[in-house]
Amino acid sequence: MNTIAGVILILFFPAQYYLYGFFTAPENFNRSPAAQVEGATSEKYKSSSEKSLKGRLSNQKNENSNYGGSGLIPERKKDYYNTKIFAGSSVVIDVDSGTILHYDNGRGKIPIASLTKIMTAVLVLENVKNLDEPVTVDEEALSADGTKVGCPQTGYCVDERLHIGEKVTVGDLLMAMLLDSANDAAIALGKYIAGSQKDFAGLMNDKAKDLSLMDSHFCNPSGLDEDDCYSSAYDIARIAAYSMQYEKIWKIMKTPEIEISSTDGKYTHKLKNTDLLLDQIPNCLGGKTGFTYNAGKSLMMAAADPSGERHKIIAVILNDNERWADMKKLIDWTFENYNWK
Numbered sequence: 507m508n509t510i511a512g513v514i515l516i517l518f519f520p521a522q523y524y525l526y527g528f529f530t531a532p533e534n535f536n537r538s539p540a541a542q543v544e545g546a547t548s549e550k551y552k553s554s555s556e557k558s559l560k561g562r563l564s565n566q567k568n569e570n571s572n573y574g575g576s577g578l579i580p581e582r583k584k585d586y587y588n589t590k591i592f593a594g595s596s597v598v599i600d601v602d603s604g605t606i607l608h609y610d611n612g613r614g615k616i617p618i619a620s621l622t623k624i625m626t627a628v629l630v631l632e633n634v635k636n637l638d639e640p641v642t643v644d645e646e647a648l649s650a651d652g653t654k655v656g657c658p659q660t661g662y663c664v665d666e667r668l669h670i671g672e673k674v675t676v677g678d679l680l681m682a683m684l685l686d687s688a689n690d691a692a693i694a695l696g697k698y699i700a701g702s703q704k705d706f707a708g709l710m711n712d713k714a715k716d717l718s719l720m721d722s723h724f725c726n727p728s729g730l731d732e733d734d735c736y737s738s739a740y741d742i743a744r745i746a747a748y749s750m751q752y753e754k755i756w757k758i759m760k761t762p763e764i765e766i767s768s769t770d771g772k773y774t775h776k777l778k779n780t781d782l783l784l785d786q787i788p789n790c791l792g793g794k795t796g797f798t799y800n801a802g803k804s805l806m807m808a809a810a811d812p813s814g815e816r817h818k819i820i821a822v823i824l825n826d827n828e829r830w831a832d833m834k835k836l837i838d839w840t841f842e843n844y845n846w847k
Contacts (some may be wrong), residue, residue: 578817578846579603589839591832594802594825597739598840601747601808601818607840608821612740613721616824619796620653620687621742621804622729624749625710626696630680631752633699633709637677640769641698643668643690650689651730652798655682655775665776668694672773677754678766684758686777687795689728696727703727714741717748731800739822746794746806746820756808759792760784781807782830787837788812805829809837817846 580600589608594616598608606612648654648670657663668674668690674682676698682691696706703726710724721738729735749755762785763778780795783805793807802825810818821836823829 577602580605580607580817580844580846583843583845586843589836589843591823591826591836592828593823593832595739596821596823596826596832596836597743598819598821598836599740599743599747600844600846601750601820604747606740607819607844608836609740612743613738614824615721615736615738617731617735617798617801618729618737618742618824619731619798619801619804620689620729621737621794621796621806621822621824622724622727623683623687623692624742624745624755624794624806625713625724626692626706626727627680627684627755628745628749628752629699629706629709629713630676630695631754634676637675637680637754639676640673641676641679641694643670643672643674643694644697645670646703647690647693647697650693650728652689652728653687653780654690655686655688655777658686658778658780666773668775669768669773673769674766675769680754681758681761681764681766682775682777684755684794685761685764685779687780688777689730692728693726717744719744729796729798729801731798739824742806742822742824743820746808746822750808750818756792759794760790781805783807783833786834789814791818793833801825803827803829805833807833807837809841811841811846 580603595611595614596608597606597612599606648668652660654667656665656667676695679691679695682688683695693703696703700706700709706727707724714722714724719741722741723734723736725732725735761779763776765774765776767774781793783793784790787807787809789810789812791808791810793805796804804824804826806820806822808818808820810816819837819840821833821840823833823836826832
C-alpha cells in the first residue's frame, strides 16, 4: 500500500514540491489574480527561482524576527485603477504572499547604488554574533567616495569624520551604513567579515544565489559604481523582504538620527537618516536611499496597511529624479487599490 500511495503522489504532484517542500513550492508571484498587473504576467517571470516569499521566510525566522504575515492575500478592489511613475524601474510586492502589486520594468538590470547596503546588512547580521565587536577603521575605508560618516556628500563634511585606526563597534558601523548611508562604514564592515571588499562581494553573490535572485551581481559592500555591478527593483524588494526577519535592520532604518562613538569614547559622530519620507508615510516601517551618477536616485521603503492590519508591502523605485513624490504616490496607490482577504 505504501508503494502504491507513493506512485500516486508522484503522478499528481509536481517534482518541484519534493525539492522545496509542499508549502514552499517554487511558483512565480503571479498565481494570485492580484498579481496580474502591469506586465508582470510575462512568461519570462515564470521561473522556478521565484518561490513564495511566505514559504521561504517561514523557515528562516529567529527570535529577533520582525516578519509576521497576516496570512491574507491581496486582491484588487472593484474600483482598481492603474498608476504610472516615471522611474527607470519600480516594483511593489506584498511581503506575506510575495504577490506583485505593481510592476514596471521590475527586472531591468541596472546599478542600484546604496540599496546594495541592504544585502550588506543581512550578511553582517548573519556573520557576526556579537555586534559589540570592535572594528578598526583603515585608510581604504576612509578614502571611499560619496557619503561618509560626517560627510553627507563628497567634499562636504558637517561633523566629525572617522579616523584611521579608530575602533567602532559592528553595531555602530551598521547604524552608520544604513541610517547615514556611509560608504566608509560599509567598507569597514565588509573587510572585517571577509578580509577584502572583493571577498565580501563573493559572499554577497553567494547569498544572492541562495535566495535565487536572477538579476543581481554585487561588486562591493557599499554600492559605489564599478563595472558590471547591478541588481533590479524586483531583487531588491525580495532582499528587503528577506531582511524583515532581522528587527535590528528595520529599527535602524526607521531611526531619524542618533550619535555613535569610538569604543574608547574619544570621538563622537552624529548620524542623520537620509530618508526624507519617514514621517510622511503612514505606518512606515523604514527605508533606504541610494544615489550615484550611474545609478541615479533610488529608494526602497516598506509600510504596513494604514488600517492597522499586519500585512506589509515593500516598494522599490530605481533611477527616479522624483523619488520622494513618486514613492509616496506609489504606496498610497497600493493601499487604495488592494484589499487583503
